[in-house]
Amino acid sequence: MLSQSSYPAAYVAACRDTVHRHLDDYHALPLSDADRAAFEPGYLRQLVLALDTYALHRSRGQEGKDGNPLNEVRLLCTSLREHEGLLTGEKSIKYAADRSVLGLPLGDQITLDAAAFRRLADAFFAELEARFPG
Numbered sequence: 001m002l003s004q005s006s007y008p009a010a011y012v013a014a015c016r017d018t019v020h021r022h023l024d025d026y027h028a029l030p031l032s033d034a035d036r037a038a039f040e041p042g043y044l045r046q047l048v049l050a051l052d053t054y055a056l057h058r059s060r061g062q063e064g065k066d067g068n069p070l071n072e073v074r075l076l077c078t079s080l081r082e083h084e085g086l087l088t089g090e091k092s093i094k095y096a097a098d099r100s101v102l103g104l105p106l107g108d109q110i111t112l113d114a115a116a117f118r119r120l121a122d123a124f125f126a127e128l129e130a131r132f133p134g
Contacts, residue, residue, distance in 0.1 A: 019121045064131065069100075076120075087108050
């Protein structure tokens with residue numbers, strides 16, 4: 001598939017709404033604190049993987065390599081799929097934990113809570129809108 005250079009605003013808004021709905025549905029689940037603590041990490045990792053698919057064929061050149069939220073999601077997904085959840089860098093991306101959404105240093109295990117995921121998703125969609133206007 002050819003890389004994609006734009007995403008319509010309505011598409012991005014619908015994707016953002018879907019992600020927020022998934023988080024709202026998760027919060028509405030009648031789970032005990034212990035059950036939520038056991039369920040949350042795996043569920044949120046899957047949402048990170050799903051987040052990336054909304055812009056899977058985005059142009060890498062247009063995405064940039066400056067450690068932006070699109071890059072961060074790319075690194076998170078690669079790390080989840082290929083490095084057992086250990087945040088691993090990529091030579092072509094200038095990732096810096098202090099400028100990232102989640103603040104995770106390279107080499108750390110990927111952990112996030114629902115609030116952190118929401119920040120990541122919101123930053124991802126905002127960056128998508130800025131770099132790939134439709």
